[in-house]
Amino acid sequence: MQKRIRPLIMCGGAGTRLWPASRETMPKQFLPLLGNRSSFQQTLLRTQDADWAGTPLIIANEAYRFIIERQLSEIDAVADLLLEPIKRDSAPAIMAGTLALSQDDAKTPVLVLAADHHVSDAVAFNSAVRDGLQAACDGWIVTFGVNPTRAATEFGYIEPGPAASGKAAKVRRFSEKPDPDTAARLIAQGGLWNSGNFLFCAETLLGECERLVPSSLSAVRAAVARSQTIAGARVLAADEFSRAEGTSIDYAVMEHTDRAAVVPVSCGWSDIGSWDALWSLSDQDDAGNVPRGEVALVDASGCFVWTNRQVTSLLGVHDLVVVADEDAILIADRNRSAEVKQVVQLLKSKGRTEASAHARVHRPWGWYEALDRGERYQVKRIVVHPGGRLSLQKHRFRAEHWVVVSGQAHVTVGEEVSILGANEHAHIPLGAVHRLENFGNTPVVLIEVQSGSYLGEDDIVRLEDIYNREAVPRSEAPSHLGEEARRDVGAAGS
Numbered sequence: 001m002q003k004r005i006r007p008l009i010m011c012g013g014a015g016t017r018l019w020p021a022s023r024e025t026m027p028k029q030f031l032p033l034l035g036n037r038s039s040f041q042q043t044l045l046r047t048q049d050a051d052w053a054g055t056p057l058i059i060a061n062e063a064y065r066f067i068i069e070r071q072l073s074e075i076d077a078v079a080d081l082l083l084e085p086i087k088r089d090s091a092p093a094i095m096a097g098t099l100a101l102s103q104d105d106a107k108t109p110v111l112v113l114a115a116d117h118h119v120s121d122a123v124a125f126n127s128a129v130r131d132g133l134q135a136a137c138d139g140w141i142v143t144f145g146v147n148p149t150r151a152a153t154e155f156g157y158i159e160p161g162p163a164a165s166g167k168a169a170k171v172r173r174f175s176e177k178p179d180p181d182t183a184a185r186l187i188a189q190g191g192l193w194n195s196g197n198f199l200f201c202a203e204t205l206l207g208e209c210e211r212l213v214p215s216s217l218s219a220v221r222a223a224v225a226r227s228q229t230i231a232g233a234r235v236l237a238a239d240e241f242s243r244a245e246g247t248s249i250d251y252a253v254m255e256h257t258d259r260a261a262v263v264p265v266s267c268g269w270s271d272i273g274s275w276d277a278l279w280s281l282s283d284q285d286d287a288g289n290v291p292r293g294e295v296a297l298v299d300a301s302g303c304f305v306w307t308n309r310q311v312t313s314l315l316g317v318h319d320l321v322v323v324a325d326e327d328a329i330l331i332a333d334r335n336r337s338a339e340v341k342q343v344v345q346l347l348k349s350k351g352r353t354e355a356s357a358h359a360r361v362h363r364p365w366g367w368y369e370a371l372d373r374g375e376r377y378q379v380k381r382i383v384v385h386p387g388g389r390l391s392l393q394k395h396r397f398r399a400e401h402w403v404v405v406s407g408q409a410h411v412t413v414g415e416e417v418s419i420l421g422a423n424e425h426a427h428i429p430l431g432a433v434h435r436l437e438n439f440g441n442t443p444v445v446l447i448e449v450q451s452g453s454y455l456g457e458d459d460i461v462r463l464e465d466i467y468n469r470e471a472v473p474r475s476e477a478p479s480h481l482g483e484e485a486r487r488d489v490g491a492a493g494s
Contacts, residue, residue, distance in 0.1 A: 120268025145192025398452030
């Protein structure tokens with residue numbers, strides 16, 4: 001084995017075709033779609049078990065930092081973290097990750113992996129990576145072409161050409177998502193599905209970026225050079241990174257380079273790009289149904305049903321997707337489920353927050369969700385993970401009352417610190433400095449009742465925060481607040 005390959009795991013994308021389960025605030029790569037682990041975790045475990053792999057570098061938006069760190073800890077995985085201040089698509093992200101990985105050695109082999117893909121045969125995939133390493137070291141940008149099992153129209157295709165190096169062939173051309181007849185013809189001619197995973201030596205990819213997209217590479221190089229390390233994670237400089245063109249690595253490099261090569265693989269790959277794809281990958285009952293959660297099915301077949309809370313019943317229907325989330329329900333023809341993105345776009349045009357945000361809001365310390373809201377009051381369920389600590393804070397416009405449901409909460413109100421268990425409570429008067437901490441080994445669950453003239457999440461004056469969260473700009477504070485209050489308002493969330 002030559003040098004260890006550094007996996008570069010891409011955690012971008014909102015996964016809107018799996019709405020409402022997948023949304024921008026918690027996209028599909030962090031959801032347990034198949035099994036008990038998210039595809040992000042499965043991707044990490046796949047590299048963790050490989051003999052060729054070095055420490056992964058994860059590149060993701062800053063908003064996902066604490067989700068990533070929690071999911072890393074759940075599988076006892078170690079990785080470096082590079083954070084994007086804004087989304088700029090895959091080309092700038094891959095350039096940034098490659099620059100970061102090449103700082104010690106320009107010849108470092110880099111394996112780009114999408115965090116939201118499924119691979120059922122990790123052994124076969126890892127073998128393909130080994131097959132492609134020689135070509136990568138010889139100056140090729142290797143992509144992995146999946147041997148097709150059907151004439152799929154939702155994937156791009158790769159047409160292999162003559163031998164390149166080792167077991168890799170030159171790429172004759174890339175074909176965008178074809179119609180059914182074209183897909184069948186491409187397969188008959190040896191075409192492969194384009195998996196969107198790549199292997200190359202850092203200097204090769206950066207050399208092609210310098211030739212093909214020099215202005216974007218210059219912007220990304222400056223963003224890496226001016227990056228800052230905050231609480232162990234490297235954050236790209238926002239102004240510089242924003243100057244890079246937001247485009248995919250396929251459009252920026254792969255479709256124009258003469259260094260593209262492909263290694264074929266059969267590994268049970270899927271990009272889980274629709275509810276129909278997830279249905280096909282899931283265990284089905286005798287009628288072809290996939291029930292998730294509290295589901296009752298009578299005379300139903302070929303249906304995918306996912307419910308988080310309420311009992312969901314289907315009678316006399318076939319080939320449907322039914323997804324019942326806390327605040328949104330999708331009912332779709334399973335064969336048209338790839339069109340769900342149109343529903344999301346419609347909801348966004350109507351200004352519906354459900355298009356992008358879940359009812360359950362994730363924070364570094366845990367999560368919360370609103371249960372009820374009315375004139376001058378709001379009720380929330382709050383869960384604080386073991387080791388989680390809300391910021392030391394106060395509110396200018398609301399009082400709060402906490403009732404502990406389970407776990408043991410350390411509650412600070414003013415100068416008093418109390419340890420509260422189930423059925424015990426604390427009152428936080430308006431303006432009182434307070435904090436909740438969980439020093440135990442089980443989650444703390446509590447009900448919070450807020451009352452006051454303004455109940456927005458931005459009515460927080462943060463005095464101390466272990467997660468290094470900054471206050472929001474003054475312009476983002478509620479417009480009706482006084483000038484003094486606007487100076488003190490902190491970032492949304494406790």
